[in-house]
Amino acid sequence: MEGKKEEARYTSVSLPTPLFEKIKERIEGTGFTSVSSYVVYVLREVLSKEAEEKSEPFTREDEERVKDRLRALGYLD
Amino acid sequence: MPPPHGGKLVDRTLTGADLDDAVKRSKSLERLTVSTEMAQEVENIATGVYSPLTGFMGPAELDSVVETMRLPDDTPWTLPVLLDLEESARIEPGREIALVETAAGADGRPFALMEVEELFTFDREHAASLVFGTTEEAHPGVAAMMAMKPVMAGGPIRLLERRPSEFSAYNLTPLETRVLFREKGWRRVVGFQTRNVPHLGHEYVQKTALTFADGVFINPVIGKKKKGDFTDEVILETCRALAEHYYLKERAVIAILSYQMRYAGPREAIFHAIVRKNFGCTHFIVGRDHAGVGSYYGPFEAQQIFDRFPDLGITPVFFNTFAWCTKCGGVVNEKTCPHEGPERMDFSGTRIRELLLAGQVPPPELMRPEVAQVILASSNPFVE
Ligand SMILES: [Zn+2]
Numbered sequence: 001m002e003g004k005k006e007e008a009r010y011t012s013v014s015l016p017t018p019l020f021e022k023i024k025e026r027i028e029g030t031g032f033t034s035v036s037s038y039v040v041y042v043l044r045e046v047l048s049k050e051a052e053e054k055s056e057p058f059t060r061e062d063e064e065r066v067k068d069r070l071r072a073l074g075y076l077d
Numbered sequence: 078m079p080p081p082h083g084g085k086l087v088d089r090t091l092t093g094a095d096l097d098d099a100v101k102r103s104k105s106l107e108r109l110t111v112s113t114e115m116a117q118e119v120e121n122i123a124t125g126v127y128s129p130l131t132g133f134m135g136p137a138e139l140d141s142v143v144e145t146m147r148l149p150d151d152t153p154w155t156l157p158v159l160l161d162l163e164e165s166a167r168i169e170p171g172r173e174i175a176l177v178e179t180a181a182g183a184d185g186r187p188f189a190l191m192e193v194e195e196l197f198t199f200d201r202e203h204a205a206s207l208v209f210g211t212t213e214e215a216h217p218g219v220a221a222m223m224a225m226k227p228v229m230a231g232g233p234i235r236l237l238e239r240r241p242s243e244f245s246a247y248n249l250t251p252l253e254t255r256v257l258f259r260e261k262g263w264r265r266v267v268g269f270q271t272r273n274v275p276h277l278g279h280e281y282v283q284k285t286a287l288t289f290a291d292g293v294f295i296n297p298v299i300g301k302k303k304k305g306d307f308t309d310e311v312i313l314e315t316c317r318a319l320a321e322h323y324y325l326k327e328r329a330v331i332a333i334l335s336y337q338m339r340y341a342g343p344r345e346a347i348f349h350a351i352v353r354k355n356f357g358c359t360h361f362i363v364g365r366d367h368a369g370v371g372s373y374y375g376p377f378e379a380q381q382i383f384d385r386f387p388d389l390g391i392t393p394v395f396f397n398t399f400a401w402c403t404k405c406g407g408v409v410n411e412k413t414c415p416h417e418g419p420e421r422m423d424f425s426g427t428r429i430r431e432l433l434l435a436g437q438v439p440p441p442e443l444m445r446p447e448v449a450q451v452i453l454a455s456s457n458p459f460v461e
Contacts, residue, residue, distance in 0.1 A: 009144075044151070044388035048390055058086070058252055058256065066252055067256060070253060
């Protein structure tokens with residue numbers, strides 16, 4: 001059962017062999033224990049950067065309502 | 078400002094016609110009575126403090142979080158968020174139920190609804206060993222997990238009304254803090270979590286962070302505490318006193334987090350950072366043995382774990398040890414002061430506590446007199 005779970009949790013992608021070898025060299029003596037863990041780390045970093053700089057997650061209406069409460073509580077003048 | 082965790086600020090509070098419908102519907106639903114601490118969790122989910130969660134975890138989410146420290150969609154998430162119930166509870170999957178708080182008083186009005194998707198159990202020992210790094214019940218987080226009722230219910234919740242709280246004037250939602258930070262023109266906001274009264278070391282950490290940030294978000298944890306801890310009221314009042322006398326009004330915001338500590342050390346440090354990201358912080362202060370208890374975690378484990386989350390979306394700021402140095406004439410840390418021995422006065426919580434218990438004002442090198450006065454003026458500053 002554990003094995004099956006692991007299977008669903010991971011999948012494989014193909015890397016050019018020279019790149020794979022380069023990464024293998026690159027991670028020697030670092031905290032990364034495998035090429036996979038390094039690639040996962042880098043991709044997560046790249047993808048999360050792309051997620052930044054989006055617009056604020058609230059509407060004008062939300063904002064006015066919120067500002068009223070913040071003023072009432074003394075957080076805003 | 079960082080986007081909310083998982084990309085979307087969750088809002089599960091019902092308003093208008095939806096609310097009217099839900100309130101009507103709630104009258105005929107099966108009820109589940111929950112503790113004040115569980116009601117706090119529901120509110121945290123509903124107001125987006127726990128974005129992207131929209132309800133209590135099901136077995137797949139729990140398994141993913143326990144094993145990988147991530148939600149099934151790969152979003153970092155390190156702690157279980159569970160609703161437990163008795164086997165005798167007449168709750169079935171696929172049904173909507175109404176949640177009532179134990180302390181709700183005589184009328185027992187439901188404050189939230191939940192669509193129960195799954196009922197399940199889990200291997201608590203295994204989960205505890207991964208989440209807390211131990212299965213010893215002397216660990217308060219493990220003990221709490223072992224003491225949970227036998228069955229877990231997973232599924233989304235909807236909030237009907239926010240529960241009254243004596244601290245409601247300091248209870249801001251992530252939406253509110255986000256609007257507030259933007260109105261203040263803060264771009265870099267550093268979050269500071271506390272469950273203690275502030276001494277000069279805390280002030281030093283916050284102000285050091287303020288030298289590169291635009292504002293500090295002081296976010297004391299309010300909720301069930303251990304015997305001997307300072308009371309919620311004293312913690313909040315001392316934070317206020319410190320800010321009032323020693324901070325620029327436009328550079329500090331104090332609001333509470335209603336939350337029960339898990340003492341999960343490194344995993345909880347990540348969780349605390351996620352929560353502050355949802356409030357709109359770009360940075361989060363992580364001290365020595367953050368969220369630790371006893372000697373279960375190494376002093377820097379809660380800092381090192383951040384290396385594993387390049388996609389967290391909030392930057393940790395690490396502080397280690399600091400002290401008052403008479404030779405340097407100020408608060409110092411291990412990188413700024415070469416002195417040792419009698420010149421250094423550590424910010425020992427135990428020592429400060431002893432002085433306060435004896436009715437004495439700690440020396441000004443340890444605690445601001447205005448802060449000490451708040452504690453000494455309280456008839457009982459400690460949890461009994
Ligand atoms: Zn010194």
